Each structure stands twice: as C-alpha cells, then as structure tokens.
Amino acid sequence: MEIINARLRHSSDLHTLTITNGVFSAIRVQGSRLSADGGQVDAGGKLLCAPFVEPHIHLDAAMTAGEPNWNQTGTLFEGIERWSERKPMLTEADIRRRVQQTVTLLIENGVQHIRTHADITDPSLIGLRTLCAMRDELKDRVEIQVVAFPQEGLLSFAGGLALMEEALEIGADVIGGIPHFEYTRELGEASMKKVIELAIKYDRLVDVHCDEIDDPNSRFLEVLAAEALFNDLGPRVTASHTTAMGSYDNAYCSRLFRLLKRSGINFISCPTESIHLQGRFDSYPKRRGLTRVKELDEAGINVCFAEDSICDPWYSLGNGKLLRTLDFGLHICHMMGYQDFSRSLDLITDNGARTLNISARYGIEVGRPGNFILLDGEDDYSVVRKQGEVLMSVRQGRILMQRVPAQVVPTGEPRDTRRAVAELA
Known part of the structure; x- marks a missing residue:
C-alpha cells in the first residue's frame, strides 16, 4: 500500500508513506502534490496519524x-x-x-x-x-x-x-x-x-x-x-x-x-x-x-x-x-x-x-506496524476545532473502514456518503 499527499502531525509538508508486508517501509517528504494512480491511496492533504x-x-x-x-x-x-x-x-x-x-x-x-x-x-x-x-x-x-x-x-x-x-x-x-x-x-x-x-x-x-x-x-x-x-x-x-x-x-x-x-x-x-x-x-x-x-x-x-x-x-x-x-x-x-x-x-x-x-510498536515510523487513521483536518488544532471525522482506518496495510465526509447536493439535502468496508465477524 502507498499513501500519497498525507500530512503528518507537527509538519506542514506533504508525505508519501509505503506499507510493505504490514509494516511501514518508507516515509518521505513530497516536493509537491501528486496525482494518484490506481494503486495509491490519496490522502488529499488530510492528517494521517497513529490510531x-x-x-x-x-x-x-x-x-x-x-x-x-x-x-x-x-x-x-x-x-x-x-x-x-x-x-x-x-x-x-x-x-x-x-x-x-x-x-x-x-x-x-x-x-x-x-x-x-x-x-x-x-x-x-x-x-x-x-x-x-x-x-x-x-x-x-x-x-x-x-x-x-x-x-x-x-x-x-x-x-x-x-x-x-x-x-x-x-x-x-x-x-x-x-x-x-x-x-x-x-x-x-x-x-x-x-x-x-x-x-x-x-x-x-x-x-x-x-x-x-x-x-x-x-x-x-x-x-x-x-x-x-x-x-x-x-x-x-x-x-x-x-x-x-x-x-x-x-x-x-x-x-x-x-x-x-x-x-x-x-x-x-x-x-x-x-x-x-x-x-x-x-x-x-x-x-x-x-x-x-x-x-x-x-x-x-x-x-x-x-x-x-x-x-x-x-x-x-x-x-x-x-x-x-x-x-x-x-x-x-x-x-x-x-x-x-x-x-x-x-x-x-x-x-x-x-x-x-x-x-515500541506504535506510531508512524519506518519498521513499525502499518497502522494509521486519516482525519478530516490538517493538524491537531483543525481536527479538534472541526471535530473532523475519521475518514479511514488502516491496520497492517489493510483498510478496516473508510468514509467520505457528508456532502451537500444541489437540492440542499445533505448526503451521507459514509461507507464501512470491514465488519466484525
């Protein structure tokens, strides 16, 4: 799994993170916003942090x-x-x-x-x-x-x-x-x-x-x-x-x-x-x-x-x-x-x-389990102020859940586009 255009806590840069065999294998700063291909997850500038x-x-x-x-x-x-x-x-x-x-x-x-x-x-x-x-x-x-x-x-x-x-x-x-x-x-x-x-x-x-x-x-x-x-x-x-x-x-x-x-x-x-x-x-x-x-x-x-x-x-x-x-x-x-x-x-x-x-096995660091959540905000302050939704949760490189924030359609009615992609057995 590769995640692009992600913000990390206490950094204003965009980052690309790679998870291989369930573990963070690379975390690098991007020079600019990237366009996602079919195999990438585009964080869209949102905050990626530990679960x-x-x-x-x-x-x-x-x-x-x-x-x-x-x-x-x-x-x-x-x-x-x-x-x-x-x-x-x-x-x-x-x-x-x-x-x-x-x-x-x-x-x-x-x-x-x-x-x-x-x-x-x-x-x-x-x-x-x-x-x-x-x-x-x-x-x-x-x-x-x-x-x-x-x-x-x-x-x-x-x-x-x-x-x-x-x-x-x-x-x-x-x-x-x-x-x-x-x-x-x-x-x-x-x-x-x-x-x-x-x-x-x-x-x-x-x-x-x-x-x-x-x-x-x-x-x-x-x-x-x-x-x-x-x-x-x-x-x-x-x-x-x-x-x-x-x-x-x-x-x-x-x-x-x-x-x-x-x-x-x-x-x-x-x-x-x-x-x-x-x-x-x-x-x-x-x-x-x-x-x-x-x-x-x-x-x-x-x-x-x-x-x-x-x-x-x-x-x-x-x-x-x-x-x-x-x-x-x-x-x-x-x-x-x-x-x-x-x-x-x-x-x-x-x-x-x-x-x-x-x-010792928690956090966004190379060599640690590829676990993270994506939050609707850019930093701690914006997430708390907006009470931003959890947009995605990933455990060892596998998506546990994913949601898209509710949008307003032309009729003015809110549309809930949330979707959970993993359920408990």
Missing part, C-alpha cells in the same frame, strides 16, 4: 443502561448497584452481542487499541472469560487488553482475591483494583499492596480505579505510587480516574507530585464520565470532579483521556468518538490555549499507547 487508543472502557457493561433499572441519582455508587442487578442476567451470547456492537463502533471511529475492564466480582467470571476469548478472535482488527477488575472490592468481596488469581490464570492482561470502595482505609491500602504483589508474581500490568470519589481524604494514590516506585514498576502501573485529586489542597498536592514524578506511573482521566458522576453531593460551588490533568501534563507525567462507558449504568450516553471526549476534556481541564490544541491528539494517541505499554 486512537481507548485506554479505559467497560465492554462487559456496554449497552446495558436501564437494564433492569436506570441510575436515577447519577452517582458512582448507584451505578455499581444497578450493575449488580444486571450481572445475574449475563450470558456469553449477551456479552458477545454487546461487545461486537461496541467494538465495531470504536473501530468506525478510529480506535485500534482498547483496554477494557472486566468485572471479576462474579463467581462465574463469564465477562472476563468472554472478553479474553474475543480479544484473541478480534486481534486482526483491534488489539484488546483485558483488566481483571474487582468492581465490588478485591478484599471486601467474599472470595475476591481467589477470583483475581483465577482471572489471571485464565489470561487477564492487567490487574485492577478499587481501593476507595473497600470497606476500610486499611483494606484499601492492603489491596494496593496486594495488586503490586500479584503484578510481580504474574508479570502483569496494573490499572487501578483509584480515588474515584470527591472525598479529599481518599488518598490511596500515594500508596499505589509508592509501591510502584519501591518495586520499580512505574511505567507498568496506571492510576485511572483519581478524581479526588480535584479536591486535594495545593499543599498536599505539591508533596504528592514529587512522588508521582519519581514513580513514573501513568494516569487516565475520563472527562465526560467524571464530570457526570462526581460533584453529586455538592450544592454550590460544584466541583468539576476531574483529576488535575493540566498539572500532571505540565509536570511531565503521562496522562491520557478515555471514554470509560458507552450506554451503561454509570453513563447512559457515549458514542465511541474519542474526539468528543478530547473536546470535553480540553474544555473541562482549562486546556484551551493554542499550545494545548497543537498537541492535543497526544491525549488520545501517544499517551494512551504509553499507558498500554505498547509504545
């Missing part, structure tokens, strides 16, 4: 909002209650249907890398078993990491620790946790130490739902970061949400950031979900309920954005469009300067790849 990364989503719960009941308060804890009502209804066929629907939606919107959490506080482990099987079945279309996530507590849920080890034996890629949902502070701290212990024992990555609460006294992040530092695991450890950081005072945060930088751990923020779930107990002023994304980024700490939910008990909207999540996140986090815009796609591409620990 989007969805680093935090719950595929096992996707498309279940209102089943059997809606989350009326909009709180995290009622969401967990509603999900507990849905869990007994899970079957392999049910999960497969919803996961296929959701993954297809993500692929259509430029995602090729997904980290999904699977609730293991279910003795059947049906969600985790099904997601591990689908991870292997769908690997030619999308790369999936499965997190063994103890939704109702690793140490507080009866048999939770045994279920975690069983999940890791089955083949979970990542170890999860939820310390702020454990019954006591002591159990929360112990769960973080146990997660790191298991990561060493099983050689797995770590991704913890950490301090996803408005309580400024929820400070399990410091325990997770310290354990990662002491065991030299930082780049393999991720703290998701950390919304309590939005309620920490600056004096405490100044000390905390010293540890966070030394530890080297990653952060994931879910802007649309967090601003919806958090601040529910406030009158006014209401907190934004997000972690300190801007401050983490400025400190050189890796942070990325995720959608978290698509139509589930915690968030009843969601459409698979990470550009929407990025748009919300930039607004909510006060990252609206041109310097922020000019590298904003990092938050849903490179930073996410670093979080998933796949940077």
Whole structure:
C-alpha cells in the first residue's frame, strides 16, 4: 500500500508513506502534490496519524443502561448497584452481542487499541472469560487488553482475591483494583499492596480505579505510587480516574507530585464520565470532579483521556468518538490555549499507547506496524476545532473502514456518503 499527499502531525509538508508486508517501509517528504494512480491511496492533504487508543472502557457493561433499572441519582455508587442487578442476567451470547456492537463502533471511529475492564466480582467470571476469548478472535482488527477488575472490592468481596488469581490464570492482561470502595482505609491500602504483589508474581500490568470519589481524604494514590516506585514498576502501573485529586489542597498536592514524578506511573482521566458522576453531593460551588490533568501534563507525567462507558449504568450516553471526549476534556481541564490544541491528539494517541505499554510498536515510523487513521483536518488544532471525522482506518496495510465526509447536493439535502468496508465477524 502507498499513501500519497498525507500530512503528518507537527509538519506542514506533504508525505508519501509505503506499507510493505504490514509494516511501514518508507516515509518521505513530497516536493509537491501528486496525482494518484490506481494503486495509491490519496490522502488529499488530510492528517494521517497513529490510531486512537481507548485506554479505559467497560465492554462487559456496554449497552446495558436501564437494564433492569436506570441510575436515577447519577452517582458512582448507584451505578455499581444497578450493575449488580444486571450481572445475574449475563450470558456469553449477551456479552458477545454487546461487545461486537461496541467494538465495531470504536473501530468506525478510529480506535485500534482498547483496554477494557472486566468485572471479576462474579463467581462465574463469564465477562472476563468472554472478553479474553474475543480479544484473541478480534486481534486482526483491534488489539484488546483485558483488566481483571474487582468492581465490588478485591478484599471486601467474599472470595475476591481467589477470583483475581483465577482471572489471571485464565489470561487477564492487567490487574485492577478499587481501593476507595473497600470497606476500610486499611483494606484499601492492603489491596494496593496486594495488586503490586500479584503484578510481580504474574508479570502483569496494573490499572487501578483509584480515588474515584470527591472525598479529599481518599488518598490511596500515594500508596499505589509508592509501591510502584519501591518495586520499580512505574511505567507498568496506571492510576485511572483519581478524581479526588480535584479536591486535594495545593499543599498536599505539591508533596504528592514529587512522588508521582519519581514513580513514573501513568494516569487516565475520563472527562465526560467524571464530570457526570462526581460533584453529586455538592450544592454550590460544584466541583468539576476531574483529576488535575493540566498539572500532571505540565509536570511531565503521562496522562491520557478515555471514554470509560458507552450506554451503561454509570453513563447512559457515549458514542465511541474519542474526539468528543478530547473536546470535553480540553474544555473541562482549562486546556484551551493554542499550545494545548497543537498537541492535543497526544491525549488520545501517544499517551494512551504509553499507558498500554505498547509504545515500541506504535506510531508512524519506518519498521513499525502499518497502522494509521486519516482525519478530516490538517493538524491537531483543525481536527479538534472541526471535530473532523475519521475518514479511514488502516491496520497492517489493510483498510478496516473508510468514509467520505457528508456532502451537500444541489437540492440542499445533505448526503451521507459514509461507507464501512470491514465488519466484525
């Protein structure tokens, strides 16, 4: 495959890229715009970049909002209650249907890398078993990491620790946790130490739902970061949400950031979900309920954005469009300067790849897998401003999907010329 007239991030030049045997074999600057022959893909001056990364989503719960009941308060804890009502209804066929629907939606919107959490506080482990099987079945279309996530507590849920080890034996890629949902502070701290212990024992990555609460006294992040530092695991450890950081005072945060930088751990923020779930107990002023994304980024700490939910008990909207999540996140986090815009796609591409620990095989470079997306824009700023469509997604030189932007025909009626050229089996 040869792609001509493509713009790359942070460059005003047009480029020609060649993919041979599924790998980028050549990337060169063009002197001027070229005319395509029958065997070339003409990017038309649009932005070609690495595929989007969805680093935090719950595929096992996707498309279940209102089943059997809606989350009326909009709180995290009622969401967990509603999900507990849905869990007994899970079957392999049910999960497969919803996961296929959701993954297809993500692929259509430029995602090729997904980290999904699977609730293991279910003795059947049906969600985790099904997601591990689908991870292997769908690997030619999308790369999936499965997190063994103890939704109702690793140490507080009866048999939770045994279920975690069983999940890791089955083949979970990542170890999860939820310390702020454990019954006591002591159990929360112990769960973080146990997660790191298991990561060493099983050689797995770590991704913890950490301090996803408005309580400024929820400070399990410091325990997770310290354990990662002491065991030299930082780049393999991720703290998701950390919304309590939005309620920490600056004096405490100044000390905390010293540890966070030394530890080297990653952060994931879910802007649309967090601003919806958090601040529910406030009158006014209401907190934004997000972690300190801007401050983490400025400190050189890796942070990325995720959608978290698509139509589930915690968030009843969601459409698979990470550009929407990025748009919300930039607004909510006060990252609206041109310097922020000019590298904003990092938050849903490179930073996410670093979080998933796949940077060595990710990106637009010779010798790396021939994976890319083509965006309706010329640079990060224009893509975010226009909320440009994903025009094409290519994986190892094979087109997963392709669409042409909607056009206006002479009658004035919009014409949708979108076409998807690959479907999930």
